[in-house]
């Protein structure tokens with residue numbers, strides 16, 4: 001076999017960004033923050049400042065799951081095992097001889113729509129030695145299939161997880177070890193979990209055939225990674241669906257949770273003028289990319305959990321105090337069989353008691369992962385702003401401008417879009433038709449980048465413009481049907 005060709009993706013300069021500078025922007029990359037600045041949103045200037053401060057102090061991401069509880073107990077697996085060589089869970093052996101370990105549903109995947117398939121690629125044992133992680137193969141059946149790989153850390157302690165290798169059926173290396181920042185198919189990096197959408201840049205053609213895929217796990221994030229995985233185990237699976245026909249408008253189903261009556265109890269929210277404006281703006285923004293909202297289900301998260309999570313706190317914490325993880329767990333109990341993406345509406349998103357962001361989203365999210373942060377987005381609707389929205393005249397664009405854009409932006413992350421520019425200009429998306437604000441060494445405020453900030457996926461967007469390249473990417477997300 002010919003050696004893989006290196007993928008020439010870096011059409012843009014991506015300066016090295018190590019140490020503190022990387023840490024500052026990392027949260028935005030990893031968690032998909034939308035920050036609001038004070039040019040259109042007078043109440044949120046403190047939010048932007050606080051967010052900057054918390055970025056440099058907090059951990060990069062947090063694990064959601066206690067995998068010891070998540071994994072299916074050995075005893076159950078044994079009880080269900082058939083007489084012939086059947087894969088048993090949890091013993092790190094390949095009983096059925098298919099080259100995969102614990103691939104027999106030992107680690108459950110997301111809830112699936114009828115058009116989706118979950119391919120369990122089992123677990124990978126990462127030896128604590130130099131060299132790439134063991135590769136797994138996923139066979140794409142048709143061109144432009146929607147393919148999202150998901151890796152979860154099942155080791156006792158969590159490491160940073162990301163895809164470092166992706167080789168196309170023709171041998172094109174679209175993601176190479178050590179080339180994460182410059183790759184056209186740069187996937188999400190998370191502590192304890194990761195996803196990779198195939199085709200995160202339009203120049204990566206998702207063709208039929210066998211794709212090689214490798215995730216790694218390390219004590220550090222990609223820019224400082226030296227190629228030595230952290231010993232431990234990952235579970236890897238792939239959710240896929242057939243190609244979305246070119247003329248078909250894609251739909252994203254959404255479970256929207258009104259947490260603690262925010263911004264209103266759901267029954268009232270559904271009929272409120274601001275909510276209709278928000279939904280209208282989301283559909284107007286995404287129409288340009290050939291998408292619209294599908295089935296939107298409004299659900300109240302009330303009672304004690306509603307009160308507790310109305311003001312989400314410790315959203316960047318790496319321990320059980322993290323209420324972002326907790327609110328997803330609570331919503332998962334209300335819609336355990338849902339195949340939709342999750343959107344929680346809260347009064348504030350805080351860390352250490354300080355407003356941290358206007359919205360947070362999983363980058364490359366997994367629709368139907370009920371109860372998990374991999375399946376969700378959170379958006380803050382401040383109560384006093386909502387009261388302002390309720391008093392607007394019918395023609396007002398207020399609610400759409402304030403929350404319709406934020407939710408649209410978080411949906412963009414969920415469907416696999418990076419920020420076009422990160423706040424410090426150190427990293428840009430790999431999509432060629434999005435504008436780059438090339439101001440070295442400055443914080444890229446909307447005032448400094450007036451044209452670029454009109455685009456939805458600018459790190460602090462002032463408009464909802466999407467490009468053809470972005471459209472091609474999001475329509476590959478298996479969350480879209």
Ligand SMILES: [Zn+2]
Pocket residue numbers: 028032033034035409413419459
């Ligand atoms: Zn963002």
